[in-house]
Amino acid sequence: MSNLSKIGKLIHLYMDEIELGGETNTPEFIITSTAKVLNETGGRNWIPIIVKEVGEDRYQVIGNSFIFAVAEAAGLEKVWCIIADKSEETEKISKILSGEKIPQINLSTATRDEIKTALQYLIEKPDSQLKGVKLAVATNRIDEAPRQYWKDFQPITKLKCGITTSKVNALKEVFYLSPQPIPELEKVNLSTATKDEIQAALKYLIEKPNSQLKQVELTKATERIAEAPRQNWKSLEPITKLKCGIGKAKINALKEIFYLRNVN
Numbered sequence: 001m002s003n004l005s006k007i008g009k010l011i012h013l014y015m016d017e018i019e020l021g022g023e024t025n026t027p028e029f030i031i032t033s034t035a036k037v038l039n040e041t042g043g044r045n046w047i048p049i050i051v052k053e054v055g056e057d058r059y060q061v062i063g064n065s066f067i068f069a070v071a072e073a074a075g076l077e078k079v080w081c082i083i084a085d086k087s088e089e090t091e092k093i094s095k096i097l098s099g100e101k102i103p104q105i106n107l108s109t110a111t112r113d114e115i116k117t118a119l120q121y122l123i124e125k126p127d128s129q130l131k132g133v134k135l136a137v138a139t140n141r142i143d144e145a146p147r148q149y150w151k152d153f154q155p156i157t158k159l160k161c162g163i164t165t166s167k168v169n170a171l172k173e174v175f176y177l178s179p180q181p182i183p184e185l186e187k188v189n190l191s192t193a194t195k196d197e198i199q200a201a202l203k204y205l206i207e208k209p210n211s212q213l214k215q216v217e218l219t220k221a222t223e224r225i226a227e228a229p230r231q232n233w234k235s236l237e238p239i240t241k242l243k244c245g246i247g248k249a250k251i252n253a254l255k256e257i258f259y260l261r262n263v264n
Contacts, residue, residue: 006083010048013059013081015071018051021060024069024100031066035073045071048080050094059083063094107175108150112143118174129170133162146207148180155209182208190258191233195226201257212253216245233260 024031038045049071050063061068062084071079084090095101105114116139123130138161145159153168153175163171188201199222206213221244228242236258240248 006053007085009083011081011083012078013051014078015076017057018049018059018061018068018079018081019054020065020068021062022065024065026066026069031069031073034070035075038070038074038076043074043076045076045079048082050084050098051081052084052086052091062091063098063100065098065100102173104174104176106178107142107153107171108148108178108180110175112139115139115143122170122174129167130163133167137161138163146209147177149182149207149209150177151179151209152177158214185257188258189261190225190236191231191260193258195222198222198226205253205257212250213246216250220244221246230260235260 045067047064047067049061049065049068051059052062054060059081068079084094092101096103105118107115110118116135119130119133119138119142120135122128123133123135138159141159141161142156145155147155153171154165156163156171157165157168185201185204188197190198193201199218202213202216202221202225203218205211206216206218221242224242224244225239228238230238236251236254237248239246239254240251246254
């Protein structure tokens with residue numbers, strides 16, 4: 001039988017033709033007691049082991065490794081297997097479907113419901129590192145954050161959602177990130193900008209990862225800057241006197257987007 005014709009076939013293979021390719025985390029008692037039941041009921045693995053071909057008459061387990069461990073403990077000479085292709089995608093889904101690997105969600109694009117169910121799983125796990133985290137608060141704050149631009153999970157520690165630096169690594173079990181490039185806005189002439197232009201530019205600056213303006217209230221800052229006599233400003237310093245949350249330590253952050261040019 002050719003290699004291609006074997007793909008997807010149920011085949012009876014000798015145990016000595018198969019290697020585990022990893023370890024099973026199942027307790028020894030469960031393996032040995034299941035092996036005893038298997039021998040007592042005819043010694044046939046009705047649920048097949050998923051393998052891929054790694055050489056001539058050589059195979060490696062990529063799914064249902066528990067069944068392989070049980071068959072080995074039971075002393076079976078041959079086991080029923082399904083031969084899969086060698087792609088990483090096939091190995092990944094085989095491990096997920098056999099319960100050996102936890103599926104991960106892309107936090108950059110996840111829906112609110114996906115974030116909620118993943119967090120709930122982590123919070124409710126025995127010995128969870130996220131015990132005490134309020135599910136609704138964490139879900140809402142992560143969902144509303146500019147996570148599409150995150151390069152790591154550290155920004156979550158600044159959301160005041162109960163997930164601190166000591167807990168953030170627990171998220172890696174169910175989440176991964178595929179960050180998008182931060183879109184660049186055209187610079188805005190603050191001397192003549194409309195209220196909408198000011199708001200869009202401030203929103204961009206506030207939502208940037210590691211923004212110096214994180215705590216600035218967008219609506220208040222927009223209104224106070226829009227209402228100020230900015231057409232006469234020679235620098236951005238007057239903004240520090242508007243009581244809009246942008247003090248002297250933060251004013252330089254505005255220069256990324258805003259400039260002044262009096263057109264009169």
